[in-house]
Amino acid sequence: MPANLPPQFFELQRKLNQTKDIQEKIEILQEMLAICPKHKGTERVQEEIKKKIAKLKRVQPKKIKREEIYFVKKEGAGQVLILGPPNSGKTSLTNALCDTNFKVGDYPFTTQLPTPGMLKYENILIQIVDTPPLTGDFKPGWLKNLAKQADSILVLVDLENNPENQLKEIKQILNDWKIEKEKILIAGNKIDLEKGRENFEKIKKDFEILGISTKEKIKVEELKRKIFESLKIIRVYPKEPKKEVDFENPFILKRGTKLIDFVKEINEEWVKRFKGAKLYEKNSRNFKIVGRDYILNDEDIVEIKI
Template sequence: MPANLPPQFFALSAKLKEVKTPEEKISILEEMLAICPKHKGTEKVQKDLKSKIAKLKKQKPKKIKRETLYSIPKEGAGQIVIIGPANSGKSSLLNALTNAKAKTAIYPFTTQIPQPAMMAYENILIQLVDTPSLTKDSPPWLKGILKEADGILAIFDLTKEDLIENVENLKEILNNWGVNNKKIILLGNKIDLKKSQENLKKVGGKYKIKAVSCTAGIGLENLKKEIFNLLEIIRIYSKSPKQALPDFEHPFILKKNSRLSELAIELHQDFISSFKYAKLFTKGSKKPKIVGKDYLLQDQDIIEIHI
């Protein structure tokens, strides 16, 4: 039986000759094994790949953990890190949501370092960070970035037959790294291509996967709203008694369930001690409501503090 290996397999094979470290070689060999068709004609190929991986793991020196090799300063209303297997569409997702120009290619491991970019959602900016393909041998600094993130976008290729296995592998890695408690959105990319709907149905109710297409733009606007909701933040507009309207372009960003006292401290440390009352303006209301510093703020409240 012929092997019928896919073009990506040979692209990886060529890339394998260029890398030097055992970690890089293991990552590429594992990806070659993952995309290798599973049938009798490829049994020898699979066996050879597994043998090479085993030998390299024995040679691999003990690593000094360097989780802070790359540190991405947070910008905007929150930081979301994009992760996923090779060629799942991480860089394409970043480009589609932010208009960035992250490098993309049909071969895996195009992204070698974290790449941040800003996504506009209504009147705020949210930072997205593209990362290298996630494997068990990913560099320690990726673990460090995930620990600091406010949330995770995990993206998978819906055309892959081993979709469930890919999701479970990713969850296992996050669990081993101690970041399995992070808020996460599971994305299935390439919903516009054949087999995607069929593979998504196989997942059934086991995992909640949001279907999108980075190239066709399907589901991306709704995804922006889900990212905003994942952050669990609210936008608050503050105005002085002399202002007719607040600055709607630059809201204060607070966590959900924040009280008015927290906004007062954000505005000025002295406001909380000299606070008298505040006027609350909401959409549709003709007259403001008088509220105290224990008032539970809601998204897009307009607050006028009196001292």
Template structure:
């Protein structure tokens, strides 16, 4: 029996089994086996799709700029129109479905940052399970720093569908990784150290670990709501956690009453826009910049004024060491000390080392060893 047949057989067994307290363990174990088989089958094609070497035609997009955003939405919601508004790209816009058949990249320049935006073919329901173009396209989304979910004003409820489809291929939108730690040990079997009362039973946790060939380890659980699925996800090791922004497009077609109804349905967490009417596009740009958590760092060459025109754009958790590497790969090796002016230090010209964490607007001057 090949792997797909094995998966099918286990799936059938799950469908046949009634879900209740008594079968919980059995089903959890079956899910772990399926995830393991899928992993074996796919190797690690995930994450490699965006590679200059891969031969997947239009799906092959090289990462560029200071961050990457993907547009995700159903066909004809206005993704290509929005891409063209946000960037210098020229993605084909059409009133029929599937105008965009390959991934179209564009570059958005905003407050000194260069942000790559990828227009994807619209995803269709069931795409993640292998229908149509869906699966390969969605896997490009795995390398994104941010997903921009685009909704049609008449179909706001599709937000759940989009998140579900992304979840199936391992892209967890606006979620935190579960707080668990697996430390492999040489011997001693599996010990479970639950720091909280967890939903997942100890015996099922152990059985799931064994499915993944882990027979000796310390499992520390700090996650009260830990589920079998989360443990399986972690062991399968192919999950990414990505933040999102939601844009509700085509608001030129509706009035405020309908917008109010939509807010009651899906909450306040979206930006109402008209891509075609060029409305609220600046808010989208700004939200992207904020969500990617960039900061600006100004460089001051020794004995000269700081360059306040062209900041370095770096992610917010950035240290002096990251700045050095961004200027020149080998710069950390000749590094002696840096002086910083701004919010990350107590006083101006404070001397700091490579580990010092910078803040937005800081001025940095680096002194090299002679």
């Protein structure tokens, strides 16, 4: 080592050998490089430091931005966010719906990050997002962002534990966040417990709520249907003349879509040439003729005439 390196350089070198933290090592090396006198005699030292920095940067895990962990990219036919107080069974429900094995615990905040799973509902996939508990004391901005972007919200309360208060608190938060009421679905979990059943009988008089049990699988199938309905989507199958219908790959459309908008989605050119459509019933050869303003229904089979 050339003698003309400043004493701080050796001090930093000592620190460098003491730490195992990659980021810290990089910072120390950068400091060493900064204080290293720049002349011919130190060229090799400088080169070595640069090489070390480059090598460490390669092994350093990419920093995940805060916003990225708290954001869930939409997938499937729609995104449903489960919100509720601690321990209501949000994760147990996600596991029951999506066949996942996320961690369940009898203590609050078992779930700390939004965690997506996919629910296979008949022939479509719906994204379910499990979340940490939502309470008057814990209502972070990122949870609000998720609630705003979700296509629908399933509020899950714990029927064993004063569900009415829980529901009022969460409804208040959603109201403050300006979440449309139409996009909220309510379920109460743990109806397998006696106390849960008692509370459910009381609460159902004032709220539209479905009593379920993820543990005993009570009304879980019914909840799946309600989840699908909460998305306000329909599945439509295009049919080609004399060909079998592909029921595995429906078009997903918004409820209320007119036939002509469906035609446009398939092929914009067809709109001008559109002459009508044959509307078939499932499992039948019967059909009726419908026009451009016909409002499509879930599972309509449509043969477009152009």
